[in-house]
Amino acid sequence: MIKELLSKKDWKFGSVDVVYKLLMDKEPVSVFTYKSWNPFTKAVGYFDGKAIFINVKALEKFDFAQICGLLLHEYSHYCGFTHGNNYKTEEKCLYSVPYYLSENITKWV
Numbered sequence: 001m002i003k004e005l006l007s008k009k010d011w012k013f014g015s016v017d018v019v020y021k022l023l024m025d026k027e028p029v030s031v032f033t034y035k036s037w038n039p040f041t042k043a044v045g046y047f048d049g050k051a052i053f054i055n056v057k058a059l060e061k062f063d064f065a066q067i068c069g070l071l072l073h074e075y076s077h078y079c080g081f082t083h084g085n086n087y088k089t090e091e092k093c094l095y096s097v098p099y100y101l102s103e104n105i106t107k108w109v
Contacts, residue, residue: 029078031071033059045070047077069105073098 030051036043044058052074059067081097 026075026079029075045074047074052078065106065109068109069102072105073102076101 029047032051032053033056034053035056041055043055044062045052045054047053052071054067054070054074058070062070076098083096083098
């Protein structure tokens with residue numbers, strides 16, 4: 001996974017060394033669940049700067065690989081990676097580290 005990830009360019013971090021260091025040199029982060037007040041939200045998780053929050057509905061519907069992808073996606077935000085805005089595009093799935101992790105997790109688990 002790491003070798004494949006390191007070949008990708010993130011909009012914020014283009015250096016292989018920086019990507020690897022940011023993903024591997026972080027302290028553990030807390031993970032909590034939450035129930036959204038909006039029943040129509042498409043948000044399945046977020047990182048608030050201190051902890052990762054996962055929507056309970058996502059946990060009920062997702063399989064193991066999807067949950068791993070969601071956690072990796074949010075953890076990459078903890079490491080400093082962004083995806084520009086909240087609109088997922090094909091380009092982001094190829095080049096943005098958070099989307100690349102969540103879209104390709106089935107290859108690694």
